[in-house]
Amino acid sequence: SKFEYVREFESSDRCLPNTWMVVRLDGKGFHKFADKHNFEKPNDKNALSLMNEAAKSVMKEFKEITLAYGQSDEFSFLIRRDHDLYNRRSSKISTIICSLFTSAYVFHWDHCMVGKTLLYPPCFDGRVILYPDEKNVRDYFSWRQADCHINNLYNTTFWNLVLKGGITNQQAEERLCKTVSGDKNEILFSQFGINYNNEPEMFRKGTVVYRPKDRSKRSSNVNVEHIDIINDAFWLEHPHLLNKIRE
Amino acid sequence: SKFEYVREFESSDRCLPNTWMVVRLDGKGFHKFADKHNFEKPNDKNALSLMNEAAKSVMKEFKEITLAYGQSDEFSFLIRRDHDLYNRRSSKISTIICSLFTSAYVFHWDHCMVGKTLLYPPCFDGRVILYPDEKNVRDYFSWRQADCHINNLYNTTFWNLVLKGGITNQQAEERLCKTVSGDKNEILFSQFGINYNNEPEMFRKGTVVYRPKDRSKRSSNVNVEHIDIINDAFWLEHPHLLNKIRE
Amino acid sequence: SKFEYVREFESSDRCLPNTWMVVRLDGKGFHKFADKHNFEKPNDKNALSLMNEAAKSVMKEFKEITLAYGQSDEFSFLIRRDHDLYNRRSSKISTIICSLFTSAYVFHWDHCMVGKTLLYPPCFDGRVILYPDEKNVRDYFSWRQADCHINNLYNTTFWNLVLKGGITNQQAEERLCKTVSGDKNEILFSQFGINYNNEPEMFRKGTVVYRPKDRSKRSSNVNVEHIDIINDAFWLEHPHLLNKIRE
Amino acid sequence: SKFEYVREFESSDRCLPNTWMVVRLDGKGFHKFADKHNFEKPNDKNALSLMNEAAKSVMKEFKEITLAYGQSDEFSFLIRRDHDLYNRRSSKISTIICSLFTSAYVFHWDHCMVGKTLLYPPCFDGRVILYPDEKNVRDYFSWRQADCHINNLYNTTFWNLVLKGGITNQQAEERLCKTVSGDKNEILFSQFGINYNNEPEMFRKGTVVYRPKDRSKRSSNVNVEHIDIINDAFWLEHPHLLNKIRE
Ligand SMILES: Nc1nc2c(ncn2[C@H]2C[C@H](O)[C@@H](COP(=O)(O)OP(=O)(O)OP(=O)(O)O)O2)c(=O)[nH]1
Ligand SMILES: Nc1nc2c(ncn2[C@H]2C[C@H](O)[C@@H](COP(=O)(O)OP(=O)(O)OP(=O)(O)O)O2)c(=O)[nH]1
Ligand SMILES: Nc1nc2c(ncn2[C@H]2C[C@H](O)[C@@H](COP(=O)(O)OP(=O)(O)OP(=O)(O)O)O2)c(=O)[nH]1
Ligand SMILES: Nc1nc2c(ncn2[C@H]2C[C@H](O)[C@@H](COP(=O)(O)OP(=O)(O)OP(=O)(O)O)O2)c(=O)[nH]1
Ligand SMILES: O=P(O)(O)OP(=O)(O)OP(=O)(O)O
Ligand SMILES: O=P(O)(O)OP(=O)(O)OP(=O)(O)O
Ligand SMILES: O=P(O)(O)OP(=O)(O)OP(=O)(O)O
Ligand SMILES: O=P(O)(O)OP(=O)(O)OP(=O)(O)O
Ligand SMILES: [Mg+2]
Ligand SMILES: [Mg+2]
Ligand SMILES: [Mg+2]
Ligand SMILES: [Mg+2]
Ligand SMILES: [Mg+2]
Ligand SMILES: [Mg+2]
Ligand SMILES: [Mg+2]
Ligand SMILES: [Mg+2]
Ligand SMILES: [Mg+2]
Ligand SMILES: [Mg+2]
Ligand SMILES: [Mg+2]
Ligand SMILES: [Mg+2]
Numbered sequence: 001s002k003f004e005y006v007r008e009f010e011s012s013d014r015c016l017p018n019t020w021m022v023v024r025l026d027g028k029g030f031h032k033f034a035d036k037h038n039f040e041k042p043n044d045k046n047a048l049s050l051m052n053e054a055a056k057s058v059m060k061e062f063k064e065i066t067l068a069y070g071q072s073d074e075f076s077f078l079i080r081r082d083h084d085l086y087n088r089r090s091s092k093i094s095t096i097i098c099s100l101f102t103s104a105y106v107f108h109w110d111h112c113m114v115g116k117t118l119l120y121p122p123c124f125d126g127r128v129i130l131y132p133d134e135k136n137v138r139d140y141f142s143w144r145q146a147d148c149h150i151n152n153l154y155n156t157t158f159w160n161l162v163l164k165g166g167i168t169n170q171q172a173e174e175r176l177c178k179t180v181s182g183d184k185n186e187i188l189f190s191q192f193g194i195n196y197n198n199e200p201e202m203f204r205k206g207t208v209v210y211r212p213k214d215r216s217k218r219s220s221n222v223n224v225e226h227i228d229i230i231n232d233a234f235w236l237e238h239p240h241l242l243n244k245i246r247e
Numbered sequence: 248s249k250f251e252y253v254r255e256f257e258s259s260d261r262c263l264p265n266t267w268m269v270v271r272l273d274g275k276g277f278h279k280f281a282d283k284h285n286f287e288k289p290n291d292k293n294a295l296s297l298m299n300e301a302a303k304s305v306m307k308e309f310k311e312i313t314l315a316y317g318q319s320d321e322f323s324f325l326i327r328r329d330h331d332l333y334n335r336r337s338s339k340i341s342t343i344i345c346s347l348f349t350s351a352y353v354f355h356w357d358h359c360m361v362g363k364t365l366l367y368p369p370c371f372d373g374r375v376i377l378y379p380d381e382k383n384v385r386d387y388f389s390w391r392q393a394d395c396h397i398n399n400l401y402n403t404t405f406w407n408l409v410l411k412g413g414i415t416n417q418q419a420e421e422r423l424c425k426t427v428s429g430d431k432n433e434i435l436f437s438q439f440g441i442n443y444n445n446e447p448e449m450f451r452k453g454t455v456v457y458r459p460k461d462r463s464k465r466s467s468n469v470n471v472e473h474i475d476i477i478n479d480a481f482w483l484e485h486p487h488l489l490n491k492i493r494e
Numbered sequence: 495s496k497f498e499y500v501r502e503f504e505s506s507d508r509c510l511p512n513t514w515m516v517v518r519l520d521g522k523g524f525h526k527f528a529d530k531h532n533f534e535k536p537n538d539k540n541a542l543s544l545m546n547e548a549a550k551s552v553m554k555e556f557k558e559i560t561l562a563y564g565q566s567d568e569f570s571f572l573i574r575r576d577h578d579l580y581n582r583r584s585s586k587i588s589t590i591i592c593s594l595f596t597s598a599y600v601f602h603w604d605h606c607m608v609g610k611t612l613l614y615p616p617c618f619d620g621r622v623i624l625y626p627d628e629k630n631v632r633d634y635f636s637w638r639q640a641d642c643h644i645n646n647l648y649n650t651t652f653w654n655l656v657l658k659g660g661i662t663n664q665q666a667e668e669r670l671c672k673t674v675s676g677d678k679n680e681i682l683f684s685q686f687g688i689n690y691n692n693e694p695e696m697f698r699k700g701t702v703v704y705r706p707k708d709r710s711k712r713s714s715n716v717n718v719e720h721i722d723i724i725n726d727a728f729w730l731e732h733p734h735l736l737n738k739i740r741e
Numbered sequence: 742s743k744f745e746y747v748r749e750f751e752s753s754d755r756c757l758p759n760t761w762m763v764v765r766l767d768g769k770g771f772h773k774f775a776d777k778h779n780f781e782k783p784n785d786k787n788a789l790s791l792m793n794e795a796a797k798s799v800m801k802e803f804k805e806i807t808l809a810y811g812q813s814d815e816f817s818f819l820i821r822r823d824h825d826l827y828n829r830r831s832s833k834i835s836t837i838i839c840s841l842f843t844s845a846y847v848f849h850w851d852h853c854m855v856g857k858t859l860l861y862p863p864c865f866d867g868r869v870i871l872y873p874d875e876k877n878v879r880d881y882f883s884w885r886q887a888d889c890h891i892n893n894l895y896n897t898t899f900w901n902l903v904l905k906g907g908i909t910n911q912q913a914e915e916r917l918c919k920t921v922s923g924d925k926n927e928i929l930f931s932q933f934g935i936n937y938n939n940e941p942e943m944f945r946k947g948t949v950v951y952r953p954k955d956r957s958k959r960s961s962n963v964n965v966e967h968i969d970i971i972n973d974a975f976w977l978e979h980p981h982l983l984n985k986i987r988e
Contacts, residue, residue: 003390006383010376012506016757019873028343057368081873094338095345095373096275102346103368106353121304121350126342129257132760132822132873136253143250259753263510266626328626379513379575379626497884500877503870522837551862588832589839589867590769596840597862600847615798615844620836623751630747637744 015088020081020131022140023097025124027073033122034073037113041163042155043203050105050112051075052207056222057104058097059209063219066241069141069229071148071206073124075101078137078241090128098126134242142230148206150181153196156203157184160192201226213240262335267328267378269387270344272371274320280369281320284360288410289402290450297352297359298322299454303469304351305344306456310466313488316388316476318395318453320371322348325384325488337375345373381489389477395453397428400443403450404431407439448473460487509582514575514625516634517591519618521567527616528567531607535657536649537697544599544606545569546701550716551598552591553703557713560735563635563723565642565700567618569595572631572735584622592620628736636724642700644675647690650697651678654686695720707734756829761822761872763881764838766865768814774863775814778854782904783896784944791846791853792816793948797963798845799838800950804960807982810882810970812889812947814865816842819878819982831869839867875983883971889947891922894937897944898925901933942967954981 015021027033039047048070055068055075064083069076077097079085086092102124109118131137154176161172176184188194196204205226211218227234235242262268274280286294295317302315302322311330316323324344326332333339349371356365378384401423408419423431435441443451452473458465474481482489509515521527533541542564549562549569558577563570571591573579580586596618603612625631648670655666670678682688690698699720705712721728729736756762768774780788789811796809796816805824810817818838820826827833843865850859872878895917902913917925929935937945946967952959968975976983 001390001393003386003393006376006378006387006390008511009378009383010374011508011510014505016505016760016871016873017502018877019757019760025342028346091338091341091374092372094342095272096370098342098346099275099349099373100368100370102350103353103370106350107365107368118354121347121354123343123347123350125339126346127257127338129253130757131253131256132757136256136759139250140253143248143253146248146250255758258755258757261752263513263624263626263752264749265630266510266513377510379510383512495884495887497880497887500870500872500881500884503872503877504868505871519836522840585832585835585868586866588836589766590864592836592840593769593843593866594862594864596844597847597864600844601859601862612848615841615848617837617841617844619833619840621751621832623747625747625750630750633744634747637742637747640742640744 013090015090015093015128015130016132017088018081020134020137021079021088021093022076022129022131022137023079023094023126024076024129025074025098025101025126028123028125030073030122036119037116041159042152043200045200045202046113046116048202048207050108052209052224053108053112054101054104055207055209056224057108058101059211059222061100062097067141067208067210069144069206069208071144072151074144076141076144078141094126094128098124137242138229138235145206145228145230149204152199152203153181153184156194156196156199157187160188160194164192208234210238210241213238260337262337262340262375262377263379264335265328267381267384268326268335268340269323269376269378269384270326270341270373271323271376272321272345272348272373275370275372277320277369283366284363288406289399290447292447292449293360293363295449295454297355299456299471300355300359301348301351302454302456303471304355305348306458306469308347309344314388314455314457316391316453316455318391319398321391323388323391325388341373341375345371384489385476385482392453392475392477396451399446399450400428400431403441403443403446404434407435407441411439455481457485457488460485507584509584509587509622509624511582512575514628514631515573515582515587516570516623516625516631517573517588517620518570518623519568519592519595519620522617522619524567524616530613531610535653536646537694539694539696540607540610542696542701544602546703546718547602547606548595548598549701549703550718551602552595553705553716555594556591561635561702561704563638563700563702565638566645568638570635570638572635588620588622592618631736632723632729639700639722639724643698646693646697647675647678650688650690650693651681654682654688658686702728704732704735707732754831756831756834756869756871757873758829759822761875761878762820762829762834763817763870763872763878764820764835764867765817765870766815766839766842766867769864769866771814771863777860778857783893783900784941786941786943787854787857789943789948791849793950793965794849794853795842795845796948796950797965798849799842800952800963802841803838808882808949808951810885810947810949812885813892815885817882817885819882835867835869839865878983879970879976886947886969886971890945893940893944894922894925897935897937897940898928901929901935905933949975951979951982954979 034044034047051070051073055070055077058077059065059068062085064079064085065077066080067078079093086096102122105122106118129140131140158172158176161167161175162169165172167175179187185196188196205228208225208227208229209222212221212223229235281291281294284294298317298320302317302324305324306312306315309332311326311332312324313327314325326340333343349369352369353365376387378387405419405423408414408422409416412419414422426434432443435443452475455472455474455476456469459468459470476482528538528541531541545564545567549564549571552571553559553562556579558573558579559571560574561572573587580590596616599616600612623634625634652666652670655661655669656663659666661669673681679690682690699722702719702721702723703716706715706717723729775785775788792811792814796811796818799818800806800809803826805820805826806818807821808819820834827837843863846863847859870881872881899913899917902908902916903910906913908916920928926937929937946969949966949968949970950963953962953964970976
């Protein structure tokens with residue numbers, strides 16, 4: 001028809017070939033969402049499990065994703081540099097992964113958040129980030145896991161001070177404002193008898209979802225672990241995640 | 248931390264200022280999704296209403312959207328040229344609108360699709376398209392509504408031939424392959440006594456959701472209508488939708 | 495050959511259709527270039543004429559350009575919104591116009607800069623900027639001409655203070671640092687008997703190169719004038735420059 | 742001023758960090774340009790030398806470029822992945838390199854093209870291409886050098902057939918249209934007594950301009966050679982060109 005020329009205005013947004021793609025999703029306004037749905041503070045085991053379920057749904061659909069990492073209200077998905085998902089169209093990839101994650105989050109809500117009613121539809125933003133080499137990819141995931149650690153140590157201390165220590169939010173903020181990690185560990189231990197290293201690994205490390213080394217299981221199974229991905233050990237044990245698959 | 252440099256790899260994707268933005272969403276694999284959920288053919292009133300509910304949820308959240316148009320498994324949202332939503336970041340806008348729509352679709356499923364269980368999480372793709380002037384915007388929506396008309400006339404005739412006419416899908420396809428609009432109207436009328444123009448307007452025209460002229464109601468209310476937006480009448484009656492709001 | 499896959503890495507950079515394109519070029523390090531070639535201060539008539547010659551060479555080659563505006567070491571070229579030069583590829587357009595301008599600048603040097611030897615190859619940067627409507631285009635050129643006025647009034651006063659007033663560069667800078675336009679006009683008049691409005695128009699207004707209204711002459715001729723393009727008069731007199739050519 | 746908002750329309754075009762940048766320039770309409778200026782066929786030694794001079798001017802100015810490769814009317818420049826030239830702005834980089842090359846080409850014309858007058862200003866297009874890893878970079882340059890070989894073997898045979906063999910252009914085209922490399926070598930040898938391998942290396946291999954291994958000389962000197970860059974030898978001998986400089 002004479003209207004079809006409007007298609008010409010769609011722009012091409014193909015991602016550079018031979019480059020790792022990371023899609024990061026982050027909950028929109030989850031501060032409020034967590035409040036309204038009485039998420040446990042600072043970590044709601046069920047809410048985090050729901051995030052993990054949603055991530056697994058995404059990985060079940062997109063075999064191109066070999067690894068995902070989640071913490072708090074965010075999840076990052078890694079797409080291999082040699083893949084050609086949707087001809088590498090950036091907006092196609094980010095919107096579909098973001099949409100599927102969101103959909104699965106709402107879909108699995110009742111199952112994970114037993115007894116809680118979803119009050120309004122949650123939503124996530126998404127973005128594609130390109131990384132040219134493997135070091136950049138590892139540094140990306142290190143950045144997210146370091147962020148998890150820093151926030152979780154802070155939040156754990158903060159909410160212990162408030163909920164068990166009986167001080168106000170503002171007082172807790174002031175108490176923590178100039179402390180370093182060691183100080184927070186100390187507060188937790190001396191004041192609340194908590195050894196931070198014994199806190200649940202899901203809270204301290206976040207969640208890593210990755211495909212197994214065994215090629216035959218790779219497309220149907222994923223491993224879900226709460227482990228360190230900053231040091232070399234994980235990557236040495238799972239070389240297939242970052243190397244070319246050419247076995 | 249020493250990992251933070253990876254943020255530098257995020258690229259800027261700001262949309263050109265003073266340009267209309269259209270976000271179009273389209274269901275991924277809805278051919279199969281409609282089948283699996285026994286959508287009525289060719290049009291499932293409830294499924295279309297669910298789409299409209301999801302669109303209303305999006306417009307309730309984003310006041311920058313003044314008009315939306317939906318048909319089949321797609322919806323297009325119009326953002327005014329003078330708005331600055333998320334600093335006009337393309338991927339932020341497309342992913343959030345796409346995610347919220349998806350979320351609302353699943354959220355409202357039970358209410359709209361009475362008695363039907365959602366079997367798996369549906370998902371939508373999304374894209375932002377920029378249009379420099381009002382004529383382009385009107386042509387865009389004309390393109391979508393013309394598409395609705397063409398597909399719906401075809402589908403209506405096709406399914407009448409199959410479901411009432413008792414011929415196979417392939418036979419129906421062959422029967423229709425070289426027909427023009429007039430022929431299809433004729434088949435419907437002579438063979439099934441159907442006057443296409445009496446078919447429900449939601450099926451023939453799709454759904455237009457738009458903010459009312461009255462400024463005081465504009466942010467809380469939207470109108471939902473199944474009307475022509477190809478001709479001038481609609482736009483003349485609602486000049487606030489395309490003109491600068493400077494009352 | 496097996497190497498040809500590297501072409502895939504070239505990205506598409508098509509400019510949005512139906513949008514005005516401005517290509518602005520600016521001399522790289524022309525502060526030093528002007529010094530080394532003893533350009534007259536603050537304005538070298540020959541150097542400015544050479545810029546204008548180069549711009550004319552560009553417009554002779556590219557009929558899609560309807561208007562150009564130059565001042566100091568810069569030139570801006572306007573390409574009509576309905577044109578399809580190089581399929582609107584941004585880098586193709588900016589590099590070719592920039593290259594041709596540069597080439598013509600060196601080519602015409604001897605003719606314009608009589609008696610002066612070109613000591614080293616000058617170079618210009620280039621960029622494409624998109625403007626969705628005619629008001630934006632006018633504001634763009636107003637911005638450049640206002641910039642010309644401000645700089646030229648400053649430079650004229652500055653160099654009179656230094657060259658005729660016998661004070662140092664630094665003293666002149668201090669003298670002018672908090673002055674407004676009126677003050678500078680006053681200094682010029684009272685101290686040097688100069689009525690700024692009688693300064694050459696090429697210096698005060700810059701140079702406008704545009705195609706004539708007469709369609710038959712449009713592709714072979716251009717007008718070169720030093721006139722105001724901020725007010726409406728110029729644009730009212732030459733409506734073909736911004737309106738659709740549909741005679 | 743109230744016009745300055747137009748700057749907002751300039752878009753960011755930063756190249757992905759940690760990625761090799763290649764800037765390729767190519768003469769616009771050099772078929773005609775070579776004709777008009779009586780370039781020797783198929784290779785004009787002086788014209789090629791002029792290209793090389795222009796490339797050296799570019800490398801003298803931009804130390805970030807470690808290697809360049811030229812043939813026919815084109816030149817490609819390699820910018821190291823760790824450099825930050827103009828904050829990696831794509832259009833800034835491509836226009837400035839393209840402009841400087843053009844400028845130097847015209848500037849050095851009289852010196853290289855002894856006795857020939859430049860009839861009109863030549864111009865070049867330019868583009869930036871990103872390559873994520875070293876293999877891609879090598880394949881890029883292999884692609885260009887293979888192209889040089891294929892074209893030069895063809896052109897050498899073609900022009901011998903025409904100029905010495907006395908057949909028309911069209912006849913020569915037909916004669917060559919289904920031949921492979923071996924056939925062309927054979928024609929050259931049997932019909933004209935030419936051993937293609939003894940043709941000048943500048944014609945057969947193109948020109949490689951690169952910085953020397955010795956750090957102290959690197960910024961002031963470049964080597965100019967007509968050698969193979971498809972095989973490993975060159976790159977093994979000059980590992981500093983593709984590896985991180987971390988001595
Ligand atoms: N209580 C509780 N809150 C959580 C949990 N996980 C995430 N949150 C909340 C705490 C944070 O305020 C918020 C995540 O921080 P963000 O920086 O993403 O902020 P938010 O989503 O509010 O804003 P945004 O739209 O992303 O800019 O989510 C949880 O397990 N329990
Ligand atoms: N039965 C039925 N099917 C519908 C209805 N609305 C949409 N559909 C189906 C019919 C079409 O096959 C499909 C929409 O066409 P598309 O071109 O978007 O195809 P699809 O979503 O399968 O693939 P895609 O992932 O978008 O490329 O959705 C409905 O109301 N009833
Ligand atoms: N003496 C003299 N200088 C001029 C004339 N036209 C331009 N210039 C010089 C004065 C300014 O310093 C310079 C233009 O200013 P820019 O902001 O473009 O600076 P420049 O080119 O040095 O640096 P850039 O590489 O553009 O960032 O050119 C002239 O007619 N006479
Ligand atoms: N006679 C002669 N011609 C040459 C020489 N070097 C390059 N050329 C000419 C032959 C080719 O026709 C032309 C380069 O081919 P291109 O594909 O770049 O074509 P051209 O520049 O004409 O068009 P373009 O604007 O790049 O699309 O330059 C030379 O040394 N001698
Ligand atoms: O959302 P923030 O504040 O954690 O930081 P960001 O995600 O980098 O910011 P944005 O969502 O605006 O890209
Ligand atoms: O999805 P189609 O086939 O209707 O056409 P499209 O949406 O323009 O194609 P794509 O989804 O691949 O952009
Ligand atoms: O060059 P300037 O400083 O006048 O300002 P600009 O041209 O906007 O800056 P840039 O050349 O870096 O884009
Ligand atoms: O110029 P060509 O035909 O050799 O091929 P290209 O350079 O890839 O084409 P373009 O200059 O149009 O990008
Ligand atoms: Mg964020
Ligand atoms: Mg969030
Ligand atoms: Mg977050
Ligand atoms: Mg589609
Ligand atoms: Mg669909
Ligand atoms: Mg569809
Ligand atoms: Mg500048
Ligand atoms: Mg300058
Ligand atoms: Mg300047
Ligand atoms: Mg080309
Ligand atoms: Mg060429
Ligand atoms: Mg060429």
